[in-house]
Amino acid sequence: MPQLKQTEQTASFQVTATAGDARAGTLTINGQSLDTPTFFPVLSFYGGGTKSSVFGGGVHRTIKEFMLGKEEIGGGTYDKYFRGTMTSVASLTDYGINQERFNDYTSDRIKDRETFSDYNGLIFVDSGGYKFLHNNGLDGSDFEIEIDQREAFRIQKQLGGDIIVNLDRPIAPNDTFDERQQKAERTAENAVEFARLTQTYPGARYLTVHGYNYSMLDRFFDHIQSQFGNIDISTLFDGIALGSLVPKKDDKAALITAVMDCVEIMEERGLADLPLHVLGIGSGSIPLLVAAGADTFDSTTYIQNAINQKYAVSLTKHIPLDAVDFNQCDCAVCSDPKLVNWMQGNTEYQKDVLGPVAMHNLIIHRQEVRELRQRIKQHGTDPVIDYLDETVGRNDSIRKQTHRVVNEALGGYF
Amino acid sequence: MKQHPEVNEVQEFLEIASDFEDPLEIIRESLSNAYDAGATEVVITIRDSAAGSDIIIEDDGHGMSRDDLKSFFDLGNSRKTDSIGHKGHGTKIFYKSDRIVVDTAHNGSNFHAVMDRPWEKLNEKTLPEYEVSETDTRPGNTGTRIQISGFRSGEGFDPQSLTYDKIHHYLKWKTIAGSTAHFFDDSQREMEVVVDLDDEIDDTRDQLTTTNQLTFPREQLQPSTGEFPATRMCKHYPPRKIEFEHDEGSSTVEIVGMIGGKDARNELPTYGRHSVQFGVWLAKDHIKVEQINEVLTHDNEFIHFFFIANCQNLELAANRGKVRNKASSLYKTLKQELKHYMTKIAEDPWFKEDYLETRKRAQLRRRAQSQTTSLEERLESIDTNGQFKPTNRSEVLLALERSNNEADNSITVKEYKADHEVPAILLDDDTLRTSHVYVELTEHFEDDYPLGSADTILCWSYGDIDILREYERNGYHGGDVEIDLQDNQIIYHHEDRHTVDIITVSDRLAALEHQPLTSLD
Numbered sequence: 001m002p003q004l005k006q007t008e009q010t011a012s013f014q015v016t017a018t019a020g021d022a023r024a025g026t027l028t029i030n031g032q033s034l035d036t037p038t039f040f041p042v043l044s045f046y047g048g049g050t051k052s053s054v055f056g057g058g059v060h061r062t063i064k065e066f067m068l069g070k071e072e073i074g075g076g077t078y079d080k081y082f083r084g085t086m087t088s089v090a091s092l093t094d095y096g097i098n099q100e101r102f103n104d105y106t107s108d109r110i111k112d113r114e115t116f117s118d119y120n121g122l123i124f125v126d127s128g129g130y131k132f133l134h135n136n137g138l139d140g141s142d143f144e145i146e147i148d149q150r151e152a153f154r155i156q157k158q159l160g161g162d163i164i165v166n167l168d169r170p171i172a173p174n175d176t177f178d179e180r181q182q183k184a185e186r187t188a189e190n191a192v193e194f195a196r197l198t199q200t201y202p203g204a205r206y207l208t209v210h211g212y213n214y215s216m217l218d219r220f221f222d223h224i225q226s227q228f229g230n231i232d233i234s235t236l237f238d239g240i241a242l243g244s245l246v247p248k249k250d251d252k253a254a255l256i257t258a259v260m261d262c263v264e265i266m267e268e269r270g271l272a273d274l275p276l277h278v279l280g281i282g283s284g285s286i287p288l289l290v291a292a293g294a295d296t297f298d299s300t301t302y303i304q305n306a307i308n309q310k311y312a313v314s315l316t317k318h319i320p321l322d323a324v325d326f327n328q329c330d331c332a333v334c335s336d337p338k339l340v341n342w343m344q345g346n347t348e349y350q351k352d353v354l355g356p357v358a359m360h361n362l363i364i365h366r367q368e369v370r371e372l373r374q375r376i377k378q379h380g381t382d383p384v385i386d387y388l389d390e391t392v393g394r395n396d397s398i399r400k401q402t403h404r405v406v407n408e409a410l411g412g413y414f
Numbered sequence: 415m416k417q418h419p420e421v422n423e424v425q426e427f428l429e430i431a432s433d434f435e436d437p438l439e440i441i442r443e444s445l446s447n448a449y450d451a452g453a454t455e456v457v458i459t460i461r462d463s464a465a466g467s468d469i470i471i472e473d474d475g476h477g478m479s480r481d482d483l484k485s486f487f488d489l490g491n492s493r494k495t496d497s498i499g500h501k502g503h504g505t506k507i508f509y510k511s512d513r514i515v516v517d518t519a520h521n522g523s524n525f526h527a528v529m530d531r532p533w534e535k536l537n538e539k540t541l542p543e544y545e546v547s548e549t550d551t552r553p554g555n556t557g558t559r560i561q562i563s564g565f566r567s568g569e570g571f572d573p574q575s576l577t578y579d580k581i582h583h584y585l586k587w588k589t590i591a592g593s594t595a596h597f598f599d600d601s602q603r604e605m606e607v608v609v610d611l612d613d614e615i616d617d618t619r620d621q622l623t624t625t626n627q628l629t630f631p632r633e634q635l636q637p638s639t640g641e642f643p644a645t646r647m648c649k650h651y652p653p654r655k656i657e658f659e660h661d662e663g664s665s666t667v668e669i670v671g672m673i674g675g676k677d678a679r680n681e682l683p684t685y686g687r688h689s690v691q692f693g694v695w696l697a698k699d700h701i702k703v704e705q706i707n708e709v710l711t712h713d714n715e716f717i718h719f720f721f722i723a724n725c726q727n728l729e730l731a732a733n734r735g736k737v738r739n740k741a742s743s744l745y746k747t748l749k750q751e752l753k754h755y756m757t758k759i760a761e762d763p764w765f766k767e768d769y770l771e772t773r774k775r776a777q778l779r780r781r782a783q784s785q786t787t788s789l790e791e792r793l794e795s796i797d798t799n800g801q802f803k804p805t806n807r808s809e810v811l812l813a814l815e816r817s818n819n820e821a822d823n824s825i826t827v828k829e830y831k832a833d834h835e836v837p838a839i840l841l842d843d844d845t846l847r848t849s850h851v852y853v854e855l856t857e858h859f860e861d862d863y864p865l866g867s868a869d870t871i872l873c874w875s876y877g878d879i880d881i882l883r884e885y886e887r888n889g890y891h892g893g894d895v896e897i898d899l900q901d902n903q904i905i906y907h908h909e910d911r912h913t914v915d916i917i918t919v920s921d922r923l924a925a926l927e928h929q930p931l932t933s934l935d
Contacts, residue, residue, distance in 0.1 A: 177878040177879060214884065215887065393754065400757060403757060403761030403762075406758075407761060414758075414764070
C-alpha cells in the first residue's frame with residue numbers, strides 16, 4: 001500500500017445539536033454549507049436533451065426549470081430547495097444517447113456550463129455501482145464504456161461533483177456469504193484506488209459501506225481496513241455512504257437496524273465525526289433514520305410519486321392528484337394559479353402536469369425535514385419524540401418501528 | 415286538536431326496575447350517591463331473612479334535602495347532570511322490595527320517608543306512594559340511612575350465594591370503589607367502604623373494608639426464580655391524559671394501567687371469568703364499562719394487559735353495561751388514539767424483551783425438559799434402518815455416511831425422526847449421540863431451538879457466519895453463546911454451562927480441497 005497524502009480540508013462536518021442518537025449539524029464543502037439532517041433530491045442534469053431543453057429529461061426538465069427559476073414555469077425562486085442535489089454517473093445514458101452527446105455532457109463541469117451557471121448548490125455524484133453490477137458499463141445508442149474505478153472517477157470529476165464516492169459493489173438480500181465477501185473485496189480494492197486518485201480532489205470524498213447489520217458491516221470494514229493497512233481511514237474520507245438498502249426500502253425494520261448498527265460501528269472505529277449518508281432512501285423513512293443517527297439522504301421519491309399521480313401532504317402521506325384541493329396548500333407551487341392550472345391537467349405536456357407536482361412534493365418533504373432539524377436543536381429528546389409520534393407514528397404500518405426507534409435511540413416513552 | 419301521548423307510569427317503573435339485571439347495582443348506585451353527598455364512609459349491611467333480604471346503606475355525607483328525597487323516589491328526575499345516575503333510573507331498583515325506609519339529616523332537618531309494598535303495588539298496576547315526616551336535628555348532624563327490606567332478588571341476588579370475595583370483586587370492578595380517578599386528580603377524596611354480611615351469609619370475616627380507589631398489584635420488574643419466572647412480573651404505566659379532536663369537538667381520554675404475569679394479575683379482583691377480564695377497558699366516571707380489546711394489535715395477547723381508559727364523553731346504556739355512541743366520530747377517534755397509545759405500551763422494551771422473552775424462554779426450557787425423557791426412551795429403542803428419503807436434511811445424513819470413507823472416525827446414523835426437534839441418533843466411536851441435523855448450522859438459531867437438548871449438531875456447513883456472529887454478539891435465549899470452530903463446539907452459558915459438539919460433514923469430506931474454517935472472524 002503506497003503512502004497516501006492527506007489533502008487540505010475541503011470538507012468539514014460540525015455537529016451542532018443532538019437528541020438521543022439524532023444529530024443536527026452543518027456540512028461545509030468548498031465554503032458552501034448545508035444544514036443537516038437534509039436530503040438531496042435526485043436529479044438528471046442530463047436527460048438526453050440539448051441546451052435548448054435544459055438538457056431534457058421529461059419531469060426532470062421541468063424540475064430543472066424550477067431550480068433555475070425559468071420563465072417557462074413563470075419564474076419564481078425555488079433555488080433554496082436545491083442547495084444539495086444528487087445525480088449519478090449511471091444516469092447519463094438512461095436516455096439512450098449517442099457518443100457525441102455523451103462527450104458533450106462530460107466535457108464541462110455542470111456548474112461551469114452556461115445553462116447551469118446560476119446554480120450554486122452542492123452536487124453529489126454517485127458512482128452508479130448498483131447499475132454496473134450486472135452490466136459493466138455505460139451503454140449508449142452507438143457506444144459502450146467499460147466502467148472501472150478510474151473511469152467512474154473521471155466522469156465524476158468531469159461533472160464537477162462536490163461530493164463523490166468510490167465505485168462500489170452493492171450487496172443483495174439473497175447474496176450468499178461468499179458472494180458478499182467477493183463484493184466487499186472488490187469495493188475495498190476500489191476504495192483504495194479511489195483514495196489514491198482523489199488525493200488532490202477539490203471536493204468531499206465519501207466511502208461507501210454495505211451490510212444489513214452489525215456483523216456484516218463490521219466484516220465489511222475489516223475488508224476495507226485490510227486494504228488500507230494501518231492507515232487511519234478517517235483521514236482519507238469526508239463521509240460514509242451506506243448503500244445496498246434500496247431493495248429493503250419498504251422494510252423499515254431492516255433499514256433501522258442497518259443504520260443503527262452502522263452508527264455503532266462508526267463510533268467504535270473512530271468515524272463518528274463523519275457525516276453518515278444513506279444512499280437511495282428518502283421520504284417516510286427519513287424521520288426514523290434521522291432518529292437512528294443518519295445525517296443525509298437522497299431520493300427520487302418526490303418525482304416517482306408525481307409520476308404515479310401522487311401529491312404529498314407530508315413525508316408519509318400522499319393523495320391522488322385528482323383528489324387534491326390546491327387551496328389547502330400554501331407552498332409556492334400551489335399558490336401560483338398558472339401552475340395549479342397545469343396540475344389540473346390543462347397543459348400540452350404530461351411533464352408540465354407532473355413537474356409542478358414533483359416540485360410541490362419536494363417542498364413538502366424539505367419542510368418536514370427542516371421541522372425535524374429544528375426539533376433536534378430544541379432541548380432534550382421530547383420534541384423529536386413528539387414529532388415522530390405525530391407523523392410516522394400515526395401510520396399503522398410503521399407505528400411499531402417508530403416506537404422501536406424511540407425506545408432504542410431516543411430513550412423510550414416510559 | 416293536539417293530543418299528548420300518554421305514559422303508563424306504572425309500566426314504566428316496572429320496566430326500569432326490571433331493567434337492572436344485577437341487583438348488586440343497588441350497591442353501585444348507593445356508593446355513587448354517597449360519594450356525591452361528600453361522604454367519607456359508607457357502610458353496607460346485608461341480612462338474610464325468611465321474607466327476603468335486608469340491605470342497609472349508611473353514609474356520613476351531607477344528607478338529602480326534601481327535593482333530593484323527591485328525586486330519589488321519582489323516575490327520570492335526577493338532580494345530576496352528567497355522572498352516574500343522571501338519568502334518575504338507578505334507585506328505582508329499590509322498588510323491587512317490601513319496604514323502603516330513608517332517614518336523612520340535612521341542614522338541621524331530619525327526613526323520615528317510608529314506602530310500603532312497592533313491588534306488590536307495581537305488580538297490581540298501582541303507583542306506590544311514600545310518606546315523609548320532618549323533625550329537627552342538630553345542624554352538624556348529617557348523613558343518610560337507606561333500608562330496603564324484603565328485597566326481591568329475582569335472578570342473581572341470593573344473599574346465601576353472596577360472599578365477601580364476590581362483593582369485593584364487584585365493588586372493585588363495577589362501582590366507584592374501583593375508581594381510577596385518583597390517578598388523575600389529586601383532589602379525589604378518599605371514601606372508606608365497609609361491607610358487613612350476616613354471619614349466616616359469610617362468617618369468614620367480620621366485615622370487608624376497602625376504599626374508592628383501584629390500585630394495581632405491587633410492581634416487580636425483574637423475573638423471579640423457578641419454573642415460571644415471569645408469572646409475578648408486573649409494571650405500572652403512569653397515568654396519561656390524551657386530548658383529541660373529532661367531528662363533534664374535542665375530548666380527553668385518561669388512561670392508566672399495568673402489564674403483569676398470571677400471579678400478579680391474580681392479585682386483582684375478579685369479575686365474571688378472571689381470564690377474560692383483562693385487556694383495555696373503556697370507563698366513564700372512572701368506572702369500567704366494557705372492554706375494547708380490538709385496540710391491541712393481533713400479535714399481542716390481551717391477557718397480559720390491564721388498562722382503563724376513561725372518557726367522560728362516552729354515552730352509556732341505562733344499566734351502564736355498554737357504550738351507546740359507538741357510531742360517533744368521537745368513538746372512532748378515541749379508538750384510534752387508544753390503538754396508537756397501546757402500541758407504545760406493546761413496544762415497550764420491558765414488555766417485549768424482559769417480560770415476554772422471560773416467559774418464552776421458560777416455556778422452551780419446560781418443553782425441552784419434557785422432551786429429554788422421550789429422547790431417553792428413543793435411545794433405548796434404537797432400530798437400525800437406513801431408509802431415507804432424499805429431502806434436504808436426509809441428504810446431510812447420506813453425506814455423513816459417505817464421509818466415513820474420508821474421515822478418521824466413522825459416524826453412523828442409527829435413527830432419524832424428521833419431525834422431532836432432535837431428529838437423529840448417531841453412533842460415534844461406540845457412543846450414542848443425540849443430534850440435531852441441519853443443512854446449515856444457522857438454522858438451529860433461526861428456528862429458535864434451545865441449546866442443550868441434544869449432544870450434537872450435525873450440519874453440512876456453518877452457513878452465513880455473520881448470522882452466527884450476531885448471535886454471539888447479542889446472546890441467545892438469555893445466555894451467552896460462543897461458537898468455537900477450532901474445537902467444533904458451541905459453548906452456551908445460562909445459569910450453567912452446556913457444550914454442544916458440531917459435526918460439519920463438508921469438513922469431513924475435506925478431500926474436496928476445502929479448508930475448514932477455524933474462526934468466525
